[in-house]
Amino acid sequence: xxxxLNFIFRYSKWFVFTFYVLTSCILLVDNNVYxxxxxxxxxxxxxxxxxxxxxxxxxxxHLKTINESLQAANADLQNQVLNLKSQMSELRIAKDDSLxxxxxxxxxxxxAAAVINNNTRHPRNYFTINRGRLDGxxxxxxxxxxxxxxxxVNVSGDHMSRVISLLNETQRFSVKLKGSSFIGSLNWKGxxxxxxxxxxxxxxxxxxxxxxxxxSGYSTTFPEGIPVGIVLNRVHSDDDSxxxxxxxxxxxxxxxxxxxxxKDVYKSEIDSLATFDIKTE
Amino acid sequence: xxxxxISNIVILACLVLVQVLVCNNIMLFNVAMAFVFIYVxxxxxxxxxxxxxxxxAFFSGLTVDAFADTPGVNSLACTLLAMLKxxxxxxxxxxxxxxxxxxxxxxxxxxxxxxxxxxxMSTVYCLLAFTIEYFNFADVREIVIMSVASAVLTxxxxxxxxxLMARKDH
Numbered sequence: 001x002x003x004x005l006n007f008i009f010r011y012s013k014w015f016v017f018t019f020y021v022l023t024s025c026i027l028l029v030d031n032n033v034y035x036x037x038x039x040x041x042x043x044x045x046x047x048x049x050x051x052x053x054x055x056x057x058x059x060x061x062h063l064k065t066i067n068e069s070l071q072a073a074n075a076d077l078q079n080q081v082l083n084l085k086s087q088m089s090e091l092r093i094a095k096d097d098s099l100x101x102x103x104x105x106x107x108x109x110x111x112a113a114a115v116i117n118n119n120t121r122h123p124r125n126y127f128t129i130n131r132g133r134l135d136g137x138x139x140x141x142x143x144x145x146x147x148x149x150x151x152x153v154n155v156s157g158d159h160m161s162r163v164i165s166l167l168n169e170t171q172r173f174s175v176k177l178k179g180s181s182f183i184g185s186l187n188w189k190g191x192x193x194x195x196x197x198x199x200x201x202x203x204x205x206x207x208x209x210x211x212x213x214x215x216s217g218y219s220t221t222f223p224e225g226i227p228v229g230i231v232l233n234r235v236h237s238d239d240d241s242x243x244x245x246x247x248x249x250x251x252x253x254x255x256x257x258x259x260x261x262x263k264d265v266y267k268s269e270i271d272s273l274a275t276f277d278i279k280t281e
Numbered sequence: 282x283x284x285x286x287i288s289n290i291v292i293l294a295c296l297v298l299v300q301v302l303v304c305n306n307i308m309l310f311n312v313a314m315a316f317v318f319i320y321v322x323x324x325x326x327x328x329x330x331x332x333x334x335x336x337x338a339f340f341s342g343l344t345v346d347a348f349a350d351t352p353g354v355n356s357l358a359c360t361l362l363a364m365l366k367x368x369x370x371x372x373x374x375x376x377x378x379x380x381x382x383x384x385x386x387x388x389x390x391x392x393x394x395x396x397x398x399x400x401x402m403s404t405v406y407c408l409l410a411f412t413i414e415y416f417n418f419a420d421v422r423e424i425v426i427m428s429v430a431s432a433v434l435t436x437x438x439x440x441x442x443x444x445l446m447a448r449k450d451h
């Protein structure tokens with residue numbers, strides 16, 4: 001017994017060393033342990049508050065560029081409103097004859113949030129927003145900025161949430177060519193924050209350079225048709241039966257400031273449908 | 282001893298804040314990034330037991346990881362760096378001095394020894410951190426370029442930090 005104790009004391013530094021190295025390796029390799037604990041992410045209270053304070057100071061620097069893109073988006077929206085108004089007045093006449101009363105409520109709601117910490121230089125980038133569980137944010141919700149999609153909520157603290165950035169090599173997004181039904185998957189491959197790759201587009205897809213890539217709407221995360229990027233060119237693909245496109249991302253990830261988190265009203269309903277078979281079996 | 286621990290904790294807290302709020306957001310020429318928070322690991326006195334040094338290093342790495350959302354990267358690199366600290370310093374000082382309690386700094390070791398020690402520590406740390414994080418992501422050449430550039434930047438900034446500390450000590 002004494003020998004064992006002596007042994008442990010003598011080599012204690014190696015035990016401590018091994019323990020810390022193993023703990024680090026678990027954090028490094030096992031994403032699940034990490035994602036389940038809010039405390040070790042930037043969504044925890046202390047980290048969130050410090051980033052929040054800092055963001056109040058540095059938030060002013062990007063105001064000019066953000067203002068410009070907001071004005072552009074605003075003009076675009078105004079155009080859409082005008083178009084829709086004229087369409088509505090035409091439809092209203094038609095609707096008077098109809099027996100069916102429309103009960104369509106908007107399916108998606110938005111929660112505005114500020115980005116308080118943002119990274120683009122890692123292989124796996126995340127950013128932190130100043131809205132959390134108490135604001136109705138849950139993991140799995142989509143996040144967009146004024147230009148297009150930027151990420152998916154990953155961990156929610158009470159007041160802060162961590163979002164998996166689109167610039168994360170582990171995350172894929174379901175997208176399609178605008179105006180068609182050719183579905184592919186968007187993946188970021190690193191280093192350049194303005195370039196992404198859309199894979200698994202069927203070979204018979206008709207496309208041209210400059211086409212817009214939008215979300216497919218095949219999930220509860222993003223509604224259909226949110227812009228993602230512009231097709232730059234076709235690149236070599238590992239699988240001969242699919243196209244791979246190099247895409248210029250629409251959102252400016254280095255200057256994220258205000259984003260909106262998308263809430264799907266039907267999320268729980270769709271999720272319960274997806275698990276229905278499993279439960280009944 | 283207590284006083285020096287408290288002052289080290291304060292220095293670490295300041296450097297971690299500088300690291301996560303400023304340095305993590307700046308990548309000079311897209312290759313060079315400064316790791317300032319490792320300064321405390323470099324500076325901790327040599328009579329501190331290895332167990333405490335490892336614990337200190339692991340938790341300072343973990344704190345930066347929590348802020349930067351890089352799970353395990355800095356905590357692993359810091360733990361390995363702490364293990365290499367003693368052999369690294371002892372490689373540069375005469376055998377007789379090894380029994381003394383040295384607090385590694387520019388004023389206690391002189392530029393020649395401290396410079397070599399600091400540069401080795403920064404280089405090892407940058408190599409470790411970038412290799413761990415970019416292992417599957419970038420090629421070896423890119424990792425080496427980033428590590429060397431970051432090591433030089435870290436070295437220069439830490440020299441500055443150390444001379445600030447020296448002024449405070451006087």
